[in-house]
Amino acid sequence: MLIGLSEAACFLKDCDDVVVLTHQSPDGDCIGAGFALKDILDSFGKRCRVICCDPFPKRYDFMTETGCGEDFEPKTVVAVDIADNQLMGSLRETYGDRVQLCIDHHISNTGYAERTFLNAEASATCEIIYELAKEMNVQISRHCAACIYTGIATDTGCFKYDCTTARCHEITAELMRQFDINYALINRNMFDVKSVGRMKMESRAVELMETFCGGKLTMICITAEAMEKLGVDGNDLEGCANLPLQAEGVEVGIMMKEREKDVYKISMRSAGDVNVSEICQTLGGGGHAKAAGCLLKGSVDEVKAQLLKAVGRVLGE
Amino acid sequence: MLIGLSEAACFLKDCDDVVVLTHQSPDGDCIGAGFALKDILDSFGKRCRVICCDPFPKRYDFMTETGCGEDFEPKTVVAVDIADNQLMGSLRETYGDRVQLCIDHHISNTGYAERTFLNAEASATCEIIYELAKEMNVQISRHCAACIYTGIATDTGCFKYDCTTARCHEITAELMRQFDINYALINRNMFDVKSVGRMKMESRAVELMETFCGGKLTMICITAEAMEKLGVDGNDLEGCANLPLQAEGVEVGIMMKEREKDVYKISMRSAGDVNVSEICQTLGGGGHAKAAGCLLKGSVDEVKAQLLKAVGRVLGE
Numbered sequence: 001m002l003i004g005l006s007e008a009a010c011f012l013k014d015c016d017d018v019v020v021l022t023h024q025s026p027d028g029d030c031i032g033a034g035f036a037l038k039d040i041l042d043s044f045g046k047r048c049r050v051i052c053c054d055p056f057p058k059r060y061d062f063m064t065e066t067g068c069g070e071d072f073e074p075k076t077v078v079a080v081d082i083a084d085n086q087l088m089g090s091l092r093e094t095y096g097d098r099v100q101l102c103i104d105h106h107i108s109n110t111g112y113a114e115r116t117f118l119n120a121e122a123s124a125t126c127e128i129i130y131e132l133a134k135e136m137n138v139q140i141s142r143h144c145a146a147c148i149y150t151g152i153a154t155d156t157g158c159f160k161y162d163c164t165t166a167r168c169h170e171i172t173a174e175l176m177r178q179f180d181i182n183y184a185l186i187n188r189n190m191f192d193v194k195s196v197g198r199m200k201m202e203s204r205a206v207e208l209m210e211t212f213c214g215g216k217l218t219m220i221c222i223t224a225e226a227m228e229k230l231g232v233d234g235n236d237l238e239g240c241a242n243l244p245l246q247a248e249g250v251e252v253g254i255m256m257k258e259r260e261k262d263v264y265k266i267s268m269r270s271a272g273d274v275n276v277s278e279i280c281q282t283l284g285g286g287g288h289a290k291a292a293g294c295l296l297k298g299s300v301d302e303v304k305a306q307l308l309k310a311v312g313r314v315l316g317e
Numbered sequence: 318m319l320i321g322l323s324e325a326a327c328f329l330k331d332c333d334d335v336v337v338l339t340h341q342s343p344d345g346d347c348i349g350a351g352f353a354l355k356d357i358l359d360s361f362g363k364r365c366r367v368i369c370c371d372p373f374p375k376r377y378d379f380m381t382e383t384g385c386g387e388d389f390e391p392k393t394v395v396a397v398d399i400a401d402n403q404l405m406g407s408l409r410e411t412y413g414d415r416v417q418l419c420i421d422h423h424i425s426n427t428g429y430a431e432r433t434f435l436n437a438e439a440s441a442t443c444e445i446i447y448e449l450a451k452e453m454n455v456q457i458s459r460h461c462a463a464c465i466y467t468g469i470a471t472d473t474g475c476f477k478y479d480c481t482t483a484r485c486h487e488i489t490a491e492l493m494r495q496f497d498i499n500y501a502l503i504n505r506n507m508f509d510v511k512s513v514g515r516m517k518m519e520s521r522a523v524e525l526m527e528t529f530c531g532g533k534l535t536m537i538c539i540t541a542e543a544m545e546k547l548g549v550d551g552n553d554l555e556g557c558a559n560l561p562l563q564a565e566g567v568e569v570g571i572m573m574k575e576r577e578k579d580v581y582k583i584s585m586r587s588a589g590d591v592n593v594s595e596i597c598q599t600l601g602g603g604g605h606a607k608a609a610g611c612l613l614k615g616s617v618d619e620v621k622a623q624l625l626k627a628v629g630r631v632l633g634e
Contacts, residue, residue, distance in 0.1 A: 159476045159489075160508060162501035166493035169486045172476075176483035184479035188588065191477060193565045196528055196535070203520030211513055218513070248510045271505065 001115050003101075008117035009135040011101055012041065012078075019074040021099070022052040023082045024089035028154025028190060030081035031056055033103065033125040035063045036147035037080060040129070040138050047072050053089030059189050063147050076100055081125035085112040103128055123168040126151025130171050145179040146186065153183075154190055204230050205240055211247065212308055213315050218244035219307070221256040221264075223300055241267035241291075252276060252311050256303065259295070264303045267293045268311075279310050318432050320418075325434035326452040328418055329358065329395075336391040338416065339369040340399045341406035345471025345507060347398035348373055350420065350442040352380045353464035354397060357446070357455050364389050370406030376506050380464050393417055398442035402429040420445055440485040443468025447488050462496040463503065470500075471507055521547050522557055528564065529625055530634040535561035536624070538573040538581075540617055558584035558608075569593060569628050573620065576612070581620045584610045585628075596627050 003011075020037050022030040034050040041048040049069035056064045077098045082088060083106035085096040102113035105128060107120040122128050126148045133140050140148070152172060156164040159172075176183065194202070209220045220243060227233060237257055244253030251274050255267040266283070268276040270290045277292040283306070285294020296303045320328075337354055339347040351367040358365040366386035373381045394415045399405060400423035402413040419430035422445060424437040439445050443465045450457050457465070469489060473481040476489075493500065511519070526537045537560060544550060554574055561570030568591050572584040583600070585593040587607045594609040600623070602611020613620045 160501065160504040162499075164493075164500065166490040169490035169493065173483040173486035173490065176481075176486065182479075183481065184477065185589075187477040192563055194563055195565045196526070196532070199523050199526070199563060203523035206516050206520035209513070209516070215513070246509060246511055246516060248512045272502075 002111075003115045003117050005117070005131060005135050008101065008103065008115070009132055011115065012037075012132065013044065013136060015076040015078075015100075016046050017072055017075040018046060018048045019077050019095070020048060020050045021077065021079040021082060021088060021091060021095055022050065023087040024053050026052050026054060026056055026060075028060065029124045029126055029151040031060050031063050032147040032149075032151030032154075033080040033129050035066065036126060036129045036133075036140070036144045036151070037078070037103075038069060039066070039141050039144035039147070040133050040136065043138055043141075049074070051091065053091045059193075060150075062186070063143075063150060066143055078103065079113060080104070080129070081106075083108050084110045103132070121165065121167075123163050123165050124151045124155035126155070127168055127171060142179050142181065145175045146181050149175050149181065149183060150186055150190065153187060158187055158191055198236075201230060201232050201236060202240060202243060205237070205243055209244060209247070211250075213312055215247070215249045216251045216315050217254070217308070217311050218247045218250045218252075219254040219256060219304070220244050221300060221304065222258065224258040224261070227258070242269060245269045245271050251315060252279075254307060254311070256307070258300075262297060262299060264296045264298075264300075265293065266296055266303075266307065267291075274314055279314055282310055283307075319428075320432045320434050322434065322448060322452050325418065325420065325432070326449055328432065329354075329449065330361065330453060332393040332395075332417075333363050334389055334392040335363060335365045336394050336412070337365060337367045338394065338396040338399060338405060338408060338412055339367065340404040341370050343369050343371060343373055343377075345377065346441045346443055346468040348377050348380050349464040349466075349468030349471075350397040350446050352383065353443060353446045353450075353457070353461045353468070354395070354420075355386060356383070356458050356461035356464070357450050357453065360455055360458075366391070368408065370408045376510075377467075379503070380460075380467060383460055395420065396430060397421070397446070398423075400425050401427045420449070438482065438484075440480050440482050441468045441472035443472070444485055444488060459496050459498065462492045463498050466492050466498065466500060467503055467507065470504060475504055475508055515553075518547060518549050518553060519557060519560060522554070522560055526561060526564070528567075530629055530632050532564070532566045533568040533632050533634070534571070534625070534628050535564045535567045535569075536571040536573060536621070537561050538617060538621065539575065541575040541578070544575070559586060562586045562588050568632060569596075571624060571628070573624070575617075579615060581613045581615075581617075582610065583613055583620075583624065584608075591631055596631055599627055600624075 020034045022034045038048045038050050077095055079099045079102040085092050099113035102116045104118050105122040105125050109118050119128050130148050152168050205220050211218050241255045253269045257265045259265045270276045275289045277287045277289050280292035280294045283294040287293055337351045339351045355365045355367050396416045396419040402409055416430035419433045421435050422439040422442050426435050436445050447465050469485050522537050528535050558572040570586045574582045576582045587593045592606045594604045594606050597609035597611045600611040604610055
């Protein structure tokens with residue numbers, strides 16, 4: 001059942017002994033939303049605990065350091081930023097069909113919860129938490145403000161992506177007027193900092209980048225042999241899929257990783273109007289218009305040729 | 318003479334045949350401010366021309382494509398975002414002591430103009446142009462809005478740096494509510510895109526990065542020999558000085574380039590509280606607290622040792 005802002009606020013005011021679920025591979029928005037909501041519920045004297053199937057990465061310590069909350073038998077289960085109960089990971093068995101309220105901004109939300117407060121226009125779930133706090137007449141804390149800011153900043157790429165809205169700039173302005181937080185330091189840690197190993201790995205991946213179709217297609221192909229040479233495995237390369245899109249003039253960027261002998265995992269990204277989901281569908285995969293993928297079999301040269309043909313056709317080459 | 322918002326607005330309403338000066342090596346903020354101001358003056362039917370000693374880089378075409386304005390004998394000279402008339406470059410001889418109004422946000426403004434409207438709290442000169450348009454009761458155009466957005470975004474690193482204010486988020490929200498502009502595309506072109514050559518060059522520079530002081534100091538040393546090997550010259554390396562600061566846990570990042578045999582140009586950056594200007598002063602250089610430099614003579618090992626000693630002392634190593 002889809003519910004509105006005032007109903008969601010009433011539910012939260014009335015509930016008690018709340019477990020707040022965040023999604024697997026937790027990011028700035030679900031952690032921010034979880035800990036901001038905990039602050040809000042704490043201010044009503046309710047018991048609340050934030051949980052996740054995975055550990056919270058260290059760079060989010062400034063949000064989690066207030067503690068996840070004590071152990072108790074939950075009466076209420078709330079999910080934040082979880083579009084599908086599959087994304088609960090190992091917590092799905094316990095909580096997958098027990099969520100009484102889901103607060104989310106993903107249009108793809110599957111409606112697995114008893115009640116869903118969905119605002120698909122919100123840039124981040126943290127934006128919704130801010131509106132809920134206002135509706136509940138809560139004076140948020142400095143820590144809560146930092147959590148909300150972080151969720152908005154991380155989900156919008158620091159106000160860079162096209163999910164950035166006027167409303168999220170307004171909320172940020174309100175937070176900045178009220179709270180003296182080191183926003184620049186948060187941003188540095190969220191966006192600018194990498195481990196030295198990651199920097200070196202990315203630089204080696206860039207070294208392998210090739211351009212095709214007059215610069216409109218860039219491709220980084222990492223064979224098993226190259227991975228061994230770089231001293232990395234497939235997991236280390238997570239998040240590298242956007243690297244080929246950095247090239248000026250590129251329309252489609254491809255990251256190609258050898259998963260097993262002659263089997264390649266393809267990540268395809270679009271910088272503009274090309275729908276890479278459609279291209280990947282012709283290759284047996286799928287995804288979103290700007291980020292899609294597929295699995296291809298063959299020698300490195302065969303797979304490259306297949307990709308070049310499929311993308312080249314769309315680019316009119 | 319320092320003047321206020323209403324005086325500056327009156328001056329602009331009364332003036333005619335205006336040349337708007339932008340600074341050398343023009344960036345998003347001075348180009349944005351120049352072309353936004355031209356739009357505003359155009360709307361009053363005034364003649365206006367935007368000039369610069371250097372060509373406007375191609376990635377700013379969306380701002381400059383409306384044209385710099387026709388040629389005429391100026392009656393009024395306005396400077397935007399120019400803190401010192403030295404920054405006019407070759408235009409200084411003609412206009413250096415002829416500026417009737419300077420609009421700027423640099424606290425370091427030397428006061429070279431007849432009137433200066435300075436708002437050092439503004440994140441960008443474009444923010445001031447927006448306030449001027451409001452004061453002048455001008456309904457700005459979509460193009461003007463794109464210019465103002467670009468100036469604010471580029472000077473704040475897309476709302477990332479600590480010069481970002483609540484006010485600049487508010488202005489951005491107002492622009493987004495009024496104008497359907499492809500903000501994400503502007504941001505991609507301003508922040509995410511590099512030439513393939515630049516990507517490869519940076520990746521090779523990262524390969525050369527060394528860490529010291531338990532990771533608190535990172536250094537990239539590029540000798541003349543390395544430059545030849547990379548196929549780049551010193552100019553190609555401009556803007557690489559921030560690369561060493563990307564490393565997690567780093568406090569001071571150093572880029573060291575061999576300018577001539579055994580003469581090294583040192584660029585030093587601080588990620589946090591270390592004042593690199595003070596360090597560089599002890600080495601005969603200077604600069605700002607977070608970005609400074611100096612010139613050191615000696616073999617590569619001698620220069621490195623000198624730097625390690627000076628920085629290590631401050632880092633308590």
